Amino acid sequence: MESQMKVLVTVKEVAVVQDGFEIAGTEIDDTYLSYDLNEWDNYAVEEAVQLAEAGDDVEVVAVTIGPERSEETIRAALAKGADRAVRIWDDAIADAELLDVETKAQLLGTVVEREEPDLVLSGVQANDDNFGATGVALAEEVGFQWAAVVNALDTGNVLEEGVASVRRELEGGVEELTDIDLPAVLTIQTGINEPRYASLRGIRQAQSKEISTWTIGDLGLTEDVAESSLNITAMYKPESESDAEYFDGDADKQAAQLADILRDKEVVAE
Amino acid sequence: MTVFVVADHRRGDLRDVSFELLTAGRELADAAGTDLHAAVISGDTDAFADKLNREGVDAIHVVDYGEEFNHDVYAQAATSLVENLGVDFLVVPNSVNGLDYAPAVASRVDWPYVSDAVDLGYVDGTLEITREMYGSKVETTVAIDDGPVVVSIRGAEWPPAEGDGDAVVSTFDADIDEDTVGSTVTGFEEADGGDVDISEAEFLVSIGRGIEEEENLELVEELVDVTDAILSSSRPVVDNGWLPENRQVGQSGKQVAPDVYLAIGISGAVQHVAGMKNSDTIIAINTDPNAPIFDIADYGIVGDLFDVVPELIEQFGGTPPDI
Numbered sequence A: 001m002e003s004q005m006k007v008l009v010t011v012k013e014v015a016v017v018q019d020g021f022e023i024a025g026t027e028i029d030d031t032y033l034s035y036d037l038n039e040w041d042n043y044a045v046e047e048a049v050q051l052a053e054a055g056d057d058v059e060v061v062a063v064t065i066g067p068e069r070s071e072e073t074i075r076a077a078l079a080k081g082a083d084r085a086v087r088i089w090d091d092a093i094a095d096a097e098l099l100d101v102e103t104k105a106q107l108l109g110t111v112v113e114r115e116e117p118d119l120v121l122s123g124v125q126a127n128d129d130n131f132g133a134t135g136v137a138l139a140e141e142v143g144f145q146w147a148a149v150v151n152a153l154d155t156g157n158v159l160e161e162g163v164a165s166v167r168r169e170l171e172g173g174v175e176e177l178t179d180i181d182l183p184a185v186l187t188i189q190t191g192i193n194e195p196r197y198a199s200l201r202g203i204r205q206a207q208s209k210e211i212s213t214w215t216i217g218d219l220g221l222t223e224d225v226a227e228s229s230l231n232i233t234a235m236y237k238p239e240s241e242s243d244a245e246y247f248d249g250d251a252d253k254q255a256a257q258l259a260d261i262l263r264d265k266e267v268v269a270e
Numbered sequence B: 001m002t003v004f005v006v007a008d009h010r011r012g013d014l015r016d017v018s019f020e021l022l023t024a025g026r027e028l029a030d031a032a033g034t035d036l037h038a039a040v041i042s043g044d045t046d047a048f049a050d051k052l053n054r055e056g057v058d059a060i061h062v063v064d065y066g067e068e069f070n071h072d073v074y075a076q077a078a079t080s081l082v083e084n085l086g087v088d089f090l091v092v093p094n095s096v097n098g099l100d101y102a103p104a105v106a107s108r109v110d111w112p113y114v115s116d117a118v119d120l121g122y123v124d125g126t127l128e129i130t131r132e133m134y135g136s137k138v139e140t141t142v143a144i145d146d147g148p149v150v151v152s153i154r155g156a157e158w159p160p161a162e163g164d165g166d167a168v169v170s171t172f173d174a175d176i177d178e179d180t181v182g183s184t185v186t187g188f189e190e191a192d193g194g195d196v197d198i199s200e201a202e203f204l205v206s207i208g209r210g211i212e213e214e215e216n217l218e219l220v221e222e223l224v225d226v227t228d229a230i231l232s233s234s235r236p237v238v239d240n241g242w243l244p245e246n247r248q249v250g251q252s253g254k255q256v257a258p259d260v261y262l263a264i265g266i267s268g269a270v271q272h273v274a275g276m277k278n279s280d281t282i283i284a285i286n287t288d289p290n291a292p293i294f295d296i297a298d299y300g301i302v303g304d305l306f307d308v309v310p311e312l313i314e315q316f317g318g319t320p321p322d323i
């Protein structure tokens, strides 16, 4: 049966770097990495689930490019209310040093062409590589309309009019009001909603929701898709540009020195 | 070969990054031995072209179409410029509008795209782009062997271009296909002023994600109380709904320049720094000695805010709350 509307949410498992990490070659030594759902995608998932709750029959499909480990992240999206998930992975992807924007857009684009969603929600950027480009590149790849850095979406207009009325968050507290024809990709900004925590029931249900796994071949693509003309030739810790004066000692000593500065600058009265 | 930059403007004004693009573009053009061209799309193009005519710019192309930024128009115009004018490097701002069209142009002309460059080098025919990853904890060099590229640059990393130029200004007919414009900008709105204007404050105590939980805000509120400061914050604190929007400092929040800015549990992300780097004195309290906020701080405490802030409250005769 056709649902009223289908929303695809792209989610990414991002690497979080621990303090004191080490770099091996052009990568961070993976003993210093932990993994989490990308901050921006968490808001995108919530926005999709809220659309599903507001509509009569809205299906939410989460899609990720990631290794088996990332199923944990995908389950988190399912536990919050996504109906099912697609995970793309392949040895050729694992071997690639860097997944460039074009590769991601092509991989995700094939899924979009198969699923034919009305709306795709992705995050503005990912915490780890902060490229900030996948959503718009994906829209271009599949010929959808798009809007980047969306911090409000009129749910009613999406469901009833087939138009995404959005606010784009510009610099300096200015918002642009824009209408976009569907189908479209929106890149979602943090703060657009209040992401829920998964309920126990949600977590239980997520266990039995379907995650289909597709290789490059399953998508009807060839391994060249993972090739890139970009090479990472160096990775290093930026040299500190700090010429700050540091206050040493225990917290009470540090606080005393800081208090002196504040008095000295005459921003705090005695 | 040409280095091509596309200016950024909004509501009648060129944004600062437009002039920084000219500097970045000129440096790259010098290294690669090419010309520097600039484009202005939409708006008061004549006036903009005049302002952009600074030293080092060889030519300026104006596309007269509409008033304000529309990504469909920009994507079409930039693609057409690239395809017709022999462009090799397209350099655009990593602004919110840059995010809205640059990836589409790269895809249309089938060039690689690299965003948020903080440095550009050109060595033996290879473009080397420096960019940050993992919340500025590492820098990487991304190299592109002979081939054109679309690259976006971070704001405030290059100085603005100065001096009068003698660029040739010409109109470019981008032949915009209106049928493919699927987005309509219907207006602009400015964020509410709210109860307090943090940009007026002399002393800002600013709190970040390091505070961990809403209940813990009591601690900084007490500090604000005893020091007569004004409370501001980084974005996550506002995103979580713990403080209202008018307290947010940064790119999408307020620009502030108080006498003293005390950043507590704030890492110093570029979008935050954009809003407070002009403060007279910057003091940071952070557990991570490598946090980028220390790069711009005048004074630093490497320490836990839950230890330091209670002591600071006591320094000013207050009693730290039990949290």
Ligand SMILES: Cc1cc2nc3c(=O)[nH]c(=O)nc-3n(C[C@H](O)[C@H](O)[C@H](O)COP(=O)(O)OP(=O)(O)OC[C@H]3O[C@@H](n4cnc5c(N)ncnc54)[C@H](O)[C@@H]3O)c2cc1C
Binding pocket: A124, A125, A149, B096, B135, B207, B208, B209, B210, B211, B233, B234, B235, B236, B237, B248, B249, B250, B251, B252, B253, B254, B264, B265, B266, B267, B268, B269, B270, B271, B272, B275, B285, B286, B287, B288, B291, B303, B304, B305, B306
């Ligand atoms: C388009 C766009 C616009 C944006 N606009 C803004 C904006 O206007 N303003 C803004 O602020 N951000 C903005 N951001 C978000 C920005 O990129 C960062 O995500 C954000 O600034 C991070 O806030 P933070 O420093 O509080 O959090 P984090 O980066 O998570 O840093 C928390 C810091 O607290 C420290 N810490 C943790 N525990 C303690 C402790 N107990 N004691 C002391 N220190 C501790 C950590 O070491 C860390 O450095 C924007 C992003 C985008 C993409």
